Amino acid sequence: MTIRLIGFPFSGIVLRVIICLKELGIPYELDPPASYKSLRDEDYKANKHPFAKIPVLFDGDFKITESRAICRYLVSKYQGKYNDTILIPNDVHKAGLVDQFISYEFSYYDPPLSKLLYQEKVVKSLNRDQDPEVIKQAREELAKVLDVFEKLLEGKEYLNGEYSLADIFLCPNSYYVYDAGHSDLWDNRPNVKNWWNRLYNRDAIKKSFEETKSFWENNPKF
Amino acid sequence: MTIRLIGYSALYPTLRVIICLKELGLPYELEPPASYQSLKDEDYIANKHPFGKIPVLFDGDFRITESRAICRYLTSKYQGKHNDTILIPNDVHKAGLVDQFISYELSYYDPPLSKLVYQEKFAKKFFNKDPDPEVIKQAREELAKVLDVYEKLLEGKEYLNGEYSLADLVLCPGTNYVYGAGHSDLWDSRPNVKNWWNRLCNRDTNKKSFEEIKSFWENLGK
Numbered sequence: 001m002t003i004r005l006i007g008f009p010f011s012g013i014v015l016r017v018i019i020c021l022k023e024l025g026i027p028y029e030l031d032p033p034a035s036y037k038s039l040r041d042e043d044y045k046a047n048k049h050p051f052a053k054i055p056v057l058f059d060g061d062f063k064i065t066e067s068r069a070i071c072r073y074l075v076s077k078y079q080g081k082y083n084d085t086i087l088i089p090n091d092v093h094k095a096g097l098v099d100q101f102i103s104y105e106f107s108y109y110d111p112p113l114s115k116l117l118y119q120e121k122v123v124k125s126l127n128r129d130q131d132p133e134v135i136k137q138a139r140e141e142l143a144k145v146l147d148v149f150e151k152l153l154e155g156k157e158y159l160n161g162e163y164s165l166a167d168i169f170l171c172p173n174s175y176y177v178y179d180a181g182h183s184d185l186w187d188n189r190p191n192v193k194n195w196w197n198r199l200y201n202r203d204a205i206k207k208s209f210e211e212t213k214s215f216w217e218n219n220p221k222f
Numbered sequence: 223m224t225i226r227l228i229g230y231s232a233l234y235p236t237l238r239v240i241i242c243l244k245e246l247g248l249p250y251e252l253e254p255p256a257s258y259q260s261l262k263d264e265d266y267i268a269n270k271h272p273f274g275k276i277p278v279l280f281d282g283d284f285r286i287t288e289s290r291a292i293c294r295y296l297t298s299k300y301q302g303k304h305n306d307t308i309l310i311p312n313d314v315h316k317a318g319l320v321d322q323f324i325s326y327e328l329s330y331y332d333p334p335l336s337k338l339v340y341q342e343k344f345a346k347k348f349f350n351k352d353p354d355p356e357v358i359k360q361a362r363e364e365l366a367k368v369l370d371v372y373e374k375l376l377e378g379k380e381y382l383n384g385e386y387s388l389a390d391l392v393l394c395p396g397t398n399y400v401y402g403a404g405h406s407d408l409w410d411s412r413p414n415v416k417n418w419w420n421r422l423c424n425r426d427t428n429k430k431s432f433e434e435i436k437s438f439w440e441n442l443g444k
Contacts, residue, residue: 050371051330064318066325073318096286096295103288106328108273148272 003028006048007055009215012117012172013067014055015208019168020071022204025082032215068102071165087165094160101159101166108148109170112141117173120180139182146185146192153191157198171199175209225250228270229277232438234339234395235289236277237431241391242293244427247304290324293388309388316383323382323389330371334364335396342403362405369408369415376414380421394422398432 003021005028007014021028033039039052048056049065056063057070059077064070075087088095115138119130152159159166174196178186186196199205225243227250229236243250255261261274270278271287278285279292281299286292297309310317338361341353375382382389397419401409409419422428 050375051326062315062318064322066322066329069318069321069325072321073314076317077314092295092299093284095298096284096291099291099294100286100288103291104273107275107288152272 001060004031004058005029005055006031006033006057008032009208010212011054012176015172015212016067016169017055017057017070017074018211019171019204019208020074020087020165022207023085023087023168023202024074024078025085026074026078030211068106068169071168075165086162087168089160089162089164098160098164098166101164102169105166105170108145109142110173112138112145113170113173113177116142116177116180116182120182121176139185142185146189149195150189150191153195156191156195158195163202167195167199168205171205172208175200223282226253226280227251227277228253228255228279230254231431231434233276234399237395237435238289238392239277239279239292239296240434241394241427241431242296242309242388244431245307245309245391246296246300247307248296248300290328290392293392297388308385309391311383311385311387319383320387320389323387324392327389327393330368331365331393332396334361334368335393335400337361338365338400338403338405339396342405343399362408365400365408369412372418373412373414376418379414381418386425390418390422394428395431395435398423398428398435 003026005014005017005021007017007030009015009018009030009032018030033044033054038044039049039054045052048063053065055067055070056065057073059073064073072088079085079087088098115134119135119138123130149159158164174186178196187193225248227236227239227243229239229252231237231240231252231254240250240252255266255276260266261271261276267274270285275287277289277292278287279295281295286295294310301307301309310320337357341358341361345351345353372382381387397409401419410416423432
């Protein structure tokens, strides 16, 4: 039975799971909800996500929510089944460090990045003005985080040396913010710049962003 | 070689790791830093935590940071070695659901909870600020909505994933603080949540850990 992924392909959070599915070579069907509003329906909360969020993944009868948990589950179950790609190493220490970097993404990288994402992508669609003070502070906060990443990436191609789930998780929203006029934050730091270019050029990641582009082209009024 | 944990037991991310170590029957040494300011020293940032945070765990030469990543690592490496306690089930689907509930904790439960912890426990004693009643009111409302969802999730279950797991452990320390700081009604007014919290409070490891914290605060007052 094919895996069913409920979500919008332009959502950075859903894209994490799409990239993971593609990296592991797992076939899936994407099932976008009718609208963001429909996530608040009683039926959605009862049968899909109790907090009314996306993504939700069905693997046969098994339902799992929350992008990071979904990706860990997919890796646990399918890593090595369709191809050789390793997203979480088998060695317990290396896997521990991947988890650590996943936590850095959640704790330090994502907060300022999400503020920028909101200002650059969501505010306009709600017909509101951007707040330049919020953008300035978020840029400063993200710059400090990227200074740490610059050191963490010294002598390494990816956060944990080899490509892993930790790199995937910060890809999608980084792409949106990078593309929205803040590329200098990544490009001014040589290790970060090289790492970002490497990620951007991975097949699975390129294809995932292409899917997003074609969703917008086919649904311009969404 | 004994495990070395750098942190303050009064701060609940450190306490998460302490509870996990106790649950798995692992001996450890707690090493509080010289001061909170010392976390920003160049040496600490270079050799302990690149973002200047606690806790940090050393297992021999292996260093790992971020409380939930540390707990997953300890479980991965030591579950079943010192006792029979299962924090992450071996079955891939059950483990996936534990991960999902850990993600609910960090995405929905912890944000309002940590605001209440700060307001009730730390604002006055450590930062000389009076608790802000508006922040407390909003955080209570947000946490109440989350606990309404938990009330449904716990229907017919003793713990979040049926059996006790890391998903319950991670929210114990912060909950203990807020419950004991005048907000017990949030848990006690919801029957499933109330029973679940009582069960958690009665676990040996939690009882012992919460006693340790109580004496920290009592001594602080002197």
